[in-house]
Amino acid sequence: TVLLAIENALHGGLVITDNSLPDNPVVYCNPGYEKISGYNKEEVLGRNCRFLQGEHTDPAKIELIRDAISEKQDCSVVMRNYRKDGSEFWNGLSVSPVLNTNGETTHFLGLVDDVSERIDAEEALRTSELKLQQTQRLAKIGYLEWDVETMMPLQCSDSLPGLIGISRESILTQPGALYKAVHPDDRNWFAEIDRQMAQGGHEYELEFRIVRPGGEIRHIREIGELAYRKNRAQRCCLSTMQDITEQKQALEQLSESQRRLETLIGNLPGMAYRCRYDERYTMEFVTDGSYLLTGYYPADLIQNHRINFFDLVLPDFKEESRTKLHSSVDKDIPFTLEYQIKTGSGETKWVWEHGVGVRSDTGEVLTLEGYIVDITDRKQAELERQSSVDRFRDFSRIAADWFWEMGPDLRFTYASGQFYRTMGITAADVIGRTRGEVHDGPTYHRNKWTEHIKTLEAGEPFQDFEVLWTRPDGTTRNLCLSGEPLYNKDGSFAGYRGVGRDITAQKRIESQLRAHIELSPDAIVIIDRNGAIRFANAIASQLLGYTHEELIRSNTEKMAPAGTRVRHIELREAYFDSPRTRTLGDDFDLMAVRKDGTEFPLEVSVSPIEDAGETLVLASLRDVSERKSHEAEMRQQLLAYAHDDRLSTAGELASGLAHELNQPLTAISNNCDTGLIIARESPGMDPDLVQILEENYEFSHRAGQIIHSLRQLTQKGQHDKSPTDINSIITETVKLVATEARFAQVEIKLNLQKQLPIILIDAVQIQQVMVNLERNAIESMSRSDVSERVLSIRSTQLDPDTIKITVEDNGPGIRADIADEIFNAYTTSRKEGMGLGLSISRSMISLHGGQLWFERDRESGAVFHFTLAVS
Structure with missing residues (x-):
């Protein structure tokens, strides 16, 4: 980020050299x-900046730069350099040392600017001035004397x-010539x-x-003066x-050079100045x-x-x-300063100043000339970069993982501190060496290590490569390494960068x-996505009847019954x-x-696990044959209890059903009699007869539904599960308790979610549950003194797998005294109740894989x- 900020702040070139390396090579441009x-960039990096020098480069300037670098001082020169194509350019070069926290010079920062245009302008200015001087010295002057009255020339010089x-x-002879x-003009x-x-x-x-x-x-410039001839009798002009043609041209060139120079100065970033x-x-310019x-004008x-x-x-910056x-001026070298200023608007800015002392012929410093630029963004970027570096250094120091880098020759160029702490070695044992030189690999998996070295030599990425490392003290560490290859802009291989971690504890x-x-x-197996068994314990071998060798790498399909293997693969x-x-096998x-x-019922608990980026499944297998047998016995007992409860419920509903049946049957009889009378007395069909016949049909259909429901409720034995719309079950049970609700002055409100999924249930059992809950609610409200008695029934889908x-x-x-035991058998708040309804x-x-609570x-x-559960 700091380099990017410098690039944005400067219009010229920037190079950084590494003073710690032989010949101070360029490491960035x-x-x-x-x-x-x-x-x-590839042609520059790794070379000393001398490659820009050539035949006409000033040796004195080279020596000045060499001395400044040797003394770790700032230096600014303008010298002739050469581009790659051999063309010359004037290089405005500034070199500054970069110090670390110990005051040691680690790098040099060089600012390069093509000032050829400025030098050419200055040279043109000097040439124009010289031409002007030569013109003034060598100009030819002509002399003319002419008569003021007649305007005729009298005499002229030979020139x-x-x-x-x-x-x-x-x-002299031709008038007006x-x-x-x-x-x-x-x-x-x-x-x-x-x-x-x-x-x-x-x-x-x-x-x-x-x-x-x-x-x-x-x-032509002409200067004339009145004179007299012949005792003032004749007025003439001398x-x-x-010829000032060259002088005019020189002045025009001088003006153009000055304009170009002013344009160059005006376009410099920041402010150019001259001060005493x-x-x-004190500023003079x-x-x-x-x-x-x-924030201030010139x-x-x-x-x-x-x-x-x-x-x-x-x-804080003045002294x-x-x-x-003053130190730089005394040594007659350019100075470079960084400090903060407060602008006219109150804003604080970081600025960078570069200048030089201008001396008289006697060596006295007369003025300072230089330029100042705003480097606030650069300094902010430096602070952020330093913060990032500090943060990275802290993370590297305390992190359990470590970071490493290799060059194109596969030799280590960097490793963070945790690397050395884990390995028990020092940087001298690692930097500049290949991985094979640092560690030749354990003997017990030599082939794996050889393949890893081939991966590095091929420049391929690798992930979670595990190796056993033996420390100098004889202890061992399990290491996990990952790396990505690096490439230059031209696509050439630049090395590796990666991470490592100690997985000994893991x-x-x-x-x-x-x-x-x-x-x-329990039997434990680990399988992959294809169903191949990667691991099996001894209990798994005993449970399935296979040897351990037969289980490993075999497929789970052959452990499933033949008719379910396709479904097994889909699941x-x-x-x-x-x-x-x-858990599989509950529902x-x-x-x-x-x-x-032999086949046997199985309960399977599955959990996903990750291994080297691959998802596997750990499955716990349990033979539930005994539990299933016990559940079957309990289910038979429950069916018997349920049958008794249904008979009791049917008895309690008998009086309501009798009333419900008598009323429509009586209506049917009366309407039939009335319809016959109308039909005999009227020649045509009366519309009322149609209405009466429709009512008869409705009542008779309703009576049939009630009788059918009663028969199903009292039917003994197990009912098969079948795909059912739960809302239709709720609607049917409401019809069964409608008379009881009317007598108790209870209003039934339904709020049923539309388009609920079809579920696989025993409709008779769920109908019995609904009737039990509805009748309990009606009976409870009949004993209350509320003005409006309302029974609300709602159906909703909680998630894709569940309906509530x-x-x-x-x-x-x-009542609070029975709340904890309400689902226990024989617990009831009614004198006439058996206390089995909620328990059953x-x-x-539960048999349907659901839960009942209040x-x-x-x-x-x-x-x-x-x-x-949604099927």
Whole structure:
């Protein structure tokens, strides 16, 4: 990040050399350096910066740089260098040492700038000035005397014809010959001077252009003065003419050079300046960049008109900056400073200043000249980088893992501290050596180590490579290594970077776990996604009847009954797509086949485990033959109890059913009689007869449903499970208790979720549970004095695997003294009750893989919930 910030802050090139390596080679260069030098990064790195020097590089400048590097001092020079294509350029080079916390010089930072254009501009300026001086010394001057009255030339010097390009004879004998040589655009000025002199003028000075016979245009300066001849009887004008063409051109070139120089200075980042070498460093010249840098315009800073620049420097930096500046000036070397200033807006900025003392011919320091740039972003990046480095160093120091790097020759170039602590060796044992030289690999898996070395030589990535390391003290460590290859921009191999960790404790735990698994009373197997058995303990071999060798690498399909093997594969693939810890065999019968062909019920608990990036499954197998036999006996007893309870329930419903049957049967009889009378007396079919017949059908259908439900409820024996809509079961049970609810003035409200999944249940058993809960609620509310008695029944899907049914009333609720025993057999709050309803209901729900419970600590009313598994 710091290098990126420097690149963004500078328009030129940046190189960093490593002072700790032989010949101080370049270890970093930015794109600006590549652009200036013409060399790409790969051609620069590892070389000394001398490769830019050439035939015309100033040896004195080279010696100055060499001395500065030797003395670990800042240095700035402008010298002639050569690009890759051989072309010359002027290099504005600044070199600064980089110190570590111990004050040792670890690197040198070089700023490179192509200042050829500036040098050319300065050279052009010097050349123009020289030409101007030569022109002034060597300029040819012509002399002319002419009559003010007649405007005719009287005499001229021998040099004038060559100056004007007209012969002496033409000048003196042809009227207007000289006037005609004047450029048409300048003749008005020429005529005006003639007129002024004729009217009594005494002197004049004029610049004009002449057009020589070949069309060449020359610039002439003429200076004239009134004179008299023949005892003042004749007025004449004495004039000198000078060809100033070269001078004009030189001045124009000088002006252009100055403009280009001002443009270059104006476009410098930050602020260029010249100041006096006094106590306050009074500014004499400042570029326009001062406003962006300081918040003050040049006029504010020059001559301390508004504020002194040195007053902007924060107090903590003044003394140090002054000391470094004076030290460099005394040694007659450039100075480089970094400090903070407070701008006119109150903002604090970091700035970088580079300058040099300007001396007189006697060696006296007259002024300081240099430039100052804003490096706030760079400093912030440096602070962030340092923070990142410190953070990485701290993590590397305290982390259990370690980091390592190799060069293209597969020799170690770096390893963090934990590497050495784990290995029990030092950096001298590692840096500069190959992995094979550091550790030749254990003898017991030589082939594995050889393959690893081949992987490194092929430049391939590797993950979680495990190796046993023997420390110098004889102790061993299990190591796990991972690495990724590195490549240069041109695609060439650059080495490796990776991590490592000590897995000795993990291996020890794995060994202990393996021992525990072997001693487990349950059969334990580990399988992969394809069903191959990777591990099996001794109990697994005993349970399935196979030897350990037969089990390992065999497939689990052959342990499943022939008719279920396809389903077995589907379930295994589905599990690996969404692995989670669960138990199989609770809600459906899971069968296994021993080697001898016998089948037995099995309960399987599965858990996903990760091994070297691969998902495996650890399965615990248990033979549940005895438990299944016991459950079957209990189920038969429960069916008997349930039958008795259903008979009791049917008896209690008998009176309601009788009323429910008598009413529609009586209606049917009456309507039939009425329909017959109407049919006999009326020639056509009366509409009322249709309505009566429809009512008869409705009542008779309802009576049939009631009778059918009663028969199912009282039917003895086990009912097969079948796909059923739970909402239809709820609706049917509501019809069964509707009369009882009406007599108790209870309103039944249904809130059934639509499109619930079809579930596999024993409809008669679930119907019995619903009737029991509904009748309990109705009976409880009939003993309460609430104004509105409401029985609410809701069905919802909790998740893809579960449906929940809720039965809620607003009666007196469940007494606290029986709350803990309400599901126990023979616990009841009714004198006429047997106390078996809720106990049997909970058992029935359990047989369906669900749960039945009630909400505790309610002030009034009772709320029962039960869940059913979605098939």
